[in-house]
Amino acid sequence: MNRAAMLLLDILYPNRCDCCNDRIPYDMLLCEECIGLLLGQRIDFADWAQNHPAHPWTAGTALFSYADAARTGVLAMKDGRRGFCRFSAKLLAESLAETAGIDFVTWVPVTRSRRRQQGFAHAEYLAECIAEELGIPSRGGLLQEQAGSVRQHDLPAAEREIYAQRFTGTGADLRGMHILLADDILTTGATLRRCTSLLLEMGAARVDIAVICAGVKVSLRDD
Ligand SMILES: [Zn+2]
Structure with a gap:
């Protein structure tokens, strides 16, 4: 997009941060301040896994504690706003970079009527964004x-x-597929355990999960 078009868009449809609603430039997904807050909310997935029952997936990744800026971001995502979702997909893809050999990304579905009502499924959009970042396909209907x-x-x-x-x-x-299963929030893990098991029953060789938020307290990552 050229500069004139960006300026015009900025006047007609100001770009806003999903977490605080402040105006931001067109090439930003979130405002600098909220990005800083979110990075301070990073969690280690192992902290969540430690306090929950055995799970059928092989590896899991989660970004933020479900509070503050991340919570606002998830709510905005459910309203169909996409900045926070795309920001999160980039971070998820970065942390998955070492997980080689994923065949495709799929997502936790919603009922047909809910999808119709909302006009979109936010976990589906998250899966598409992660797939794009990783340069692999996304696949639904599973x-x-x-x-x-x-x-x-x-x-x-x-x-x-x-x-x-x-x-x-x-x-x-x-059969033989290595699948990444995406969803927005992990609380008890019941949904992701069930969905992972179903994918394995359909022959998947390995399922990893990627979620934006996990319901654990903030614990700063060492790295
Ligand atoms: Zn903000």
Whole structure:
């Protein structure tokens, strides 16, 4: 885009930071201040994994504690805004750079009616952004969510495992595939455990997960 077009766009449709809503230049995904805050919220996935049951995936990556700037960013992402999502996809791709051999990225689906209602699925967009950063394809149609009446965040942990049974596989042939499964938030992990197991049942050789936020307290990374 040339400079004149950028200036015109800036007047007509100001670019705003998903985390604080301040105006930002067109070539920025978030404002400098929020980027600084987010980097201070980085977590180590191992901290989450330590306090949760055995999981079926091989490797996992999470970026931020689910609070403050990251929480606002996830909420903006659910509203269809994309700056925070793209910023997170870049960081996820960086931390996955050493995980060679991923065949494609897929995502935790939402029910058809919810997707229709929203007009998009945010985890799908996240998966597409990560795939683009990694230079590999994204692929949907592997998992499906059956409609249910309960919102998961209202459920206690034990019931989430049962509720996660609403996800089913489509019977795709995934033999030998190394898959990256993306979602926005990891709390108890019930959804990602279920979805990972389904991909493995369909023949996947290995599933890794990538999430933006995990529900753990802030602990600064050593690096
Ligand atoms: Zn900001």
